[in-house]
Amino acid sequence: MDTISVTRAHGGTQHVVKHRSRETGTDMTFSIFLPPAAEEGAPCPVLWYLSGLTCTHANVTEKGEYRRACAELGLIFVAPDTSPRGEGVPDDPAGAYDFGLGAGFYVDATQAPFDRHYRMATYVTDELPELVASVFPIDLQRQAITGHSMGGHGALTLALRHPGHYRSVSAFAPIVAPGRVPWGQKALGGYLGQDRATWRGHDAVALIEDGARVPEILVDQGAADSFLAEQLRPDLLAEGCRAAGIPLTLRMHEGYDHSYYFISTFMDDHLRWHAERLR
């Protein structure tokens, strides 16, 4: 592991770290914020934040406004990258923003040429926690997960696929049913192939329909989000949760868009919600 930067902030420390990943076969960069409690050596609960299309660890690290509350709550906050990067990592053939680099969709790809490097699911659920816990005082018994847009899809599907692994799951403006929307159909087709049966294991609404469960879900969504109707479809999650009896708190916010102005506004609520469930 290579420390890129360590910066004092809000009484804790914001680290940016690069490491060689076993899963992706590339260098990967992530950020981790240690609250004061962690710096005193106490094992702290961790919130994994999965970012959206085109993002790296840097977007939420700079604009997420999470440090004050994490410091207060004793919460470690980790933001991984959204895909493998570097020489030899295949990208969208047309260089589009919604597939390939910056758009790993948190699955382990099965289709060549993506299957070699695009292993974001195992990277996020197994490799990264293990690595982080080997260096930082993380309590692996108290993990929670959240994310934005494509990262909200990641948070929901990883929590649904790994019962008990995360104590709580929330999302900001998530893609909830990738099998039924253009971003998701392109990504799942490209990474998993055209057999749509395999997609159901990576589609939050389909996972719920097929019996996967989490204790409850918190979702915030901007009503002025330009991706709402075509790509995000929280109505499908609401329907799925209702049918399955999963308590969903879905809050629609008049006038809010898809940006970090929206995320930073509701970040505090998510941190407090997770912290309660991680106690």
Place this chain on the structure above:
Amino acid sequence: MDTISVTRAHGGTQHVVKHRSRETGTDMTFSIFLPPAAEEGAPCPVLWYLSGLTCTHANVTEKGEYRRACAELGLIFVAPDTSPRGEGVPDDPAGAYDFGLGAGFYVDATQAPFDRHYRMATYVTDELPELVASVFPIDLQRQAITGHSMGGHGALTLALRHPGHYRSVSAFAPIVAPGRVPWGQKALGGYLGQDRATWRGHDAVALIEDGARVPEILVDQGAADSFLAEQLRPDLLAEGCRAAGIPLTLRMHEGYDHSYYFISTFMDDHLRWHAERLR
């Protein structure tokens, strides 16, 4: 005035606006956050935030973490640019970061070729408040000013030069005695010429020595700031304030650097401090 963006955030609205400036003779861009109280039409107090070298309005707008507290306190927050920009605006002959574009030092230049466009002092104290008040519900009787580094220099000197104009003044890691440090000597020499007597009117410590007064000053400074000893010198401000009887709260923070991680950590304290004095 041209609206570049309007985004809902923390219950208020973050605007980015471009306008043609009478003073600089260029287009100028600034950001303004309206708290919910202002959106309901109530005239609100305003805090002017002056940015440091190389910055535009965007740095603090993205990384400053000021919106939550401004929304709560009913404070309008305006971040101007740090210099004129555009075709025909002269820059540092060597393209250095500490003079010219992004480095206006909040003075009205008297030296050709800078005197034509570099009129940041009058822009910030006169033109911008007038313009902003013509469109947004700003209470011009309740203005406060703060800034970072070069912008801290701007906040301190403008407040000292215009008694009563600002009800309160604070700064993050300010340049306090530009006449005695390399950044300031280069800038004041370039904009005002080599007669050092003229510099004293744009040097916070010299202004205080020469009798200028403000009711009190709040300064936060990182002890691990790499510019501390050579460029910032808060010790000189402490000495000047002590001799003049100006109450100075100077807080040194172990381990903090010069970045927005430092600024965002103490932003909340500054907002609350100003809000109390603007009541």
